[in-house]
Amino acid sequence: MRGIEKYTNLQDVMPNLMPVLRNAIQSEFLEIKMVNKGCEKYIAVCEKFSELKKAEYVIFSQHIKKNEHKHEIFVFIDEAGSTVKHLTGHEMELYGLLDSCSNLHLSEEYLVQQIHCQGEDCRH
Numbered sequence: 001m002r003g004i005e006k007y008t009n010l011q012d013v014m015p016n017l018m019p020v021l022r023n024a025i026q027s028e029f030l031e032i033k034m035v036n037k038g039c040e041k042y043i044a045v046c047e048k049f050s051e052l053k054k055a056e057y058v059i060f061s062q063h064i065k066k067n068e069h070k071h072e073i074f075v076f077i078d079e080a081g082s083t084v085k086h087l088t089g090h091e092m093e094l095y096g097l098l099d100s101c102s103n104l105h106l107s108e109e110y111l112v113q114q115i116h117c118q119g120e121d122c123r124h
Contacts, residue, residue: 004113007104014057014081021059021075031062033098035076041097051085054078057101060094069093 005026010017024030035055036042046052055076064072072089 004109008107017081036099055084
């Protein structure tokens, strides 16, 4: 899947996203999800970290082992892709806080490639 971008409109939706983060998302090295602002966990974490009120998305690694989660770094970004706050797995957990990014469109090339992929063989 090398060279295939996952999302066709990532640059348009998040023009301020740092290129290194954009490339890591497109290559599936990192994952991006929307923050569920209605959940109690989000409301509670905003009490502790008020900057997160501006966050629309979080970028993280889906490849981190559960026992190493505390060492992970989460990048919270706003609607345009600007960084709002970095937090570690030691400071919070993402479980129950995330929704799919329904505003990001998967590329046709990516979808076709996924049909032919088996397990770990198709990672970039």
